[in-house]
Amino acid sequence: MSDEENLVDPSHPRYHSLMIRKKVAAAGEKGMLADSAMIAHGRGEAFDYLIGEQTIPSALAATKEVAARLLRARKPVLSLNGNAIALASQEFLTIASQLNCPIEINIFYRTPERMGALLAHLKLMNTKLGLDVEILGGVPDARIPGLEGPRGACQSSGIFEADTVLVPLEDGDRCEALVGMGKEVLVIDLNPLSRSSKRGTVTVVDEVTRFAKNLIQIIPERPPATEWNNIQGLQSALNHITETMANKFV
Ligand code: ATP
Helix, strand or coil: CCHHHHCCCCCCCCHHHHHHHHHHHHHHHCCCCCCCHHHHHHHHHHHHHHHCCCCCHHHHHHHHHHHHHHHHCCCEEEEECHHHHHHHHHHHHHHHHHHCCCEEECCCCCCHHHHHHHHHHHHHHHHHCCCCCCEECCCCCEECCCCCCHHHEECHHHHHCCCEEEEECCCHHHHHHHHHCCCEEEEECCCCCCHHHHHCCEEECCCHHHHHHHHHHHHHHCCCCCCCCHHHHHHHHHHHHHHHHCCCCC
16 A cells, blocks of 8 residues: 555545545556646436435336346447546456456547556556556557547457447536447446436446446346336436435435
8 A cells, every 4th residue: 555545534524435536546647637637526326315326216226227237248349448547447448357358448638648647647557457458449449430639549359330339427528429320338437417318328426436336237137128218227326316315414
């Protein structure tokens, strides 16, 4: 454990949240994240506070649906941005290995330095875990239609040809563009009102680390896919927030 981690008292009521924040800060210092990464994280943290920093029942149901759809997919891909890699690289490598599918690094603000740092981090973790997960994204050779500039870049053997894409913490435009390509888009986002949440095929309103740990447990159970109603799932998450907030001080 680093000196910084030692400074957080494990008995602090929000210890886990503070430790997650530190992971984002540490990844930023290593050059893995854009300057806006902590702002995006903060928005998620605020929703997690309202949700109670726990996996709520509708999120667990959505996680089972995600497992089912990843398992039945012909060509699934895990599309990871900087924050997802900073927070849960170990878990996502394990999931990719369980599904025998690639991970593609897909970042909004693409620079060679950031891509290099993220690729190096994932490759190091791959080796440390003794896994052989294919890591894509370093040499984009295709484009997501409708997205201008570097954020539309992707790899033909990965996101471009995939039928099912898992997108933790995705930007709304890109989520919509992937849905427009006819893919099943599985979103992880603590904000049930974000554009990604509303546009995804299945949305899990949960913190990405908790989601990834749950998914690792659920994949071996091989749950069946259902007729998923995503709006109903989002409404359940919103109801959880409003119901736990109502009459809080009376
Ligand atoms: P959209 O474009 O979909 O409306 P946005 O512009 O608000 O979303 P971004 O800033 O692109 O979103 O991405 C951050 C999103 O990721 C936010 O919706 C936030 O709630 C969510 N988020 C941030 N950290 C986490 C986390 N650790 N786990 C799950 N979701 C998170």
